[in-house]
Amino acid sequence: MTEAFLAIAAGLALLVWSADRFVEGAASAARHFGMSPLLIGMVVVGFGTSAPEMTVSALAAAQGNSGIALGNAYGSNIANIALILGATALIGPIAVHSRVLQKELPLLTAATALAAWQLLDGEIDRVDAVVLLAVFALVMGWSVWQGTRKRRDALGNEFEQELLEHAMPLGRSIFWLVVGLAFLIVSSRMLVWGAVEIALSFGVSDLVIGLTIVAVGTSLPELASSIIAARKGEHDIALGNVIGSNLFNTLAVVGIAGAIAPIPVGPEVLSRDMLVVAALTVSLFAFSYGYRGPHRIGRFEGGMLLLAYAGYNVYLFATAFG
Numbered sequence: 106m107t108e109a110f111l112a113i114a115a116g117l118a119l120l121v122w123s124a125d126r127f128v129e130g131a132a133s134a135a136r137h138f139g140m141s142p143l144l145i146g147m148v149v150v151g152f153g154t155s156a157p158e159m160t161v162s163a164l165a166a167a168q169g170n171s172g173i174a175l176g177n178a179y180g181s182n183i184a185n186i187a188l189i190l191g192a193t194a195l196i197g198p199i200a201v202h203s204r205v206l207q208k209e210l211p212l213l214t215a216a217t218a219l220a221a222w223q224l225l226d227g228e229i230d231r232v233d234a235v236v237l238l239a240v241f242a243l244v245m246g247w248s249v250w251q252g253t254r255k256r257r258d259a260l261g262n263e264f265e266q267e268l269l270e271h272a273m274p275l276g277r278s279i280f281w282l283v284v285g286l287a288f289l290i291v292s293s294r295m296l297v298w299g300a301v302e303i304a305l306s307f308g309v310s311d312l313v314i315g316l317t318i319v320a321v322g323t324s325l326p327e328l329a330s331s332i333i334a335a336r337k338g339e340h341d342i343a344l345g346n347v348i349g350s351n352l353f354n355t356l357a358v359v360g361i362a363g364a365i366a367p368i369p370v371g372p373e374v375l376s377r378d379m380l381v382v383a384a385l386t387v388s389l390f391a392f393s394y395g396y397r398g399p400h401r402i403g404r405f406e407g408g409m410l411l412l413a414y415a416g417y418n419v420y421l422f423a424t425a426f427g
Contacts, residue, residue: 109306166361
C-alpha cells in the first residue's frame, strides 16, 4: 500500500514535470520550423497539455485496466471545467473574446453528445474508437484552417508573447521534447500501477480511481497553465486550455484507448459521469456566452463550478464505498 501511494505521488510529480518540458520543447521546436504562434497554441500545446491523459489511458488500456482509461478521460473533463476553470475564475473573471474559442465551444458540446451516444450500447469498441479519432482529425483540420484564415487573433497574440518569453535554441528544444516524452511514459506507468494497487486494496473499481486521483493528476498541467495565464490576464489561454483539453480527452484519448482494446462501459458511466460531463459542458457554454453579461465567466460562476466539483466527488465516494 505504501509503495502504491509513493508510486502515485512520484508519478504525478514526474508527470507534471515531463509534460511541462515536453510542451516547452515542442512549442519552441515548432517555432523554429516556422509554425505560427496561433497554430502552436492550438495544435502543439494542445497535444502537449493532453499528453498525460493520452499516455496514461493508452497504457491503462494496453494493460487491461479499462476503467482507469475511461475514468481518466471523463474525470479529466470534469476536473478541467469544474475544478480548473472554477479556480481560475475565482482568481480573476475570464473574458471570452476570441472568435476561435467561441466557435470551438459548440464543437465541444457536439463531441460530448457523440461520446454519450456511443456509451448507450455499453462498450467503446474499435469502430467507436475509429469514429472518435476521425472526428478528432476533422476538428483539428478545421481549427488549423480557421487559424490560418486570420492574420491577427487574440489567442495567437498571447501565444506569440509566451513563445518569446521562453525562447530556446533548436537543439535544446529537441532535447527537452525527447526527454519530456520519455519521462511521460515512465511516469504514466508508475501512476497506473499505483492506481491499480490502491483500487484493489480499498475494494473500489479502477473506474473510481481513474475519475478522481488519476484524472486530477493528469489535469495538473492544465491547472498550472490556466492559473498562470489568468494571473497574467491572458484569458483566452486559460479558457482555451480547458476547451482544447476536453476535446482531446473526449475524442483522442478515448479513441486511442478504445483502438488499443475495447472498453466495457458500466451503466453508471452514462447515468452519472457522462451526465455530469454534459451538464458542465452546457454550463460552460452558457457562462461563456454571457447569461449574466457579455462573454464573461466571473467569480460567481467560478464558485458554482467548484461547488459542483465538490458535490460530484462526495457523491462518487459515497456510492463507491456504500
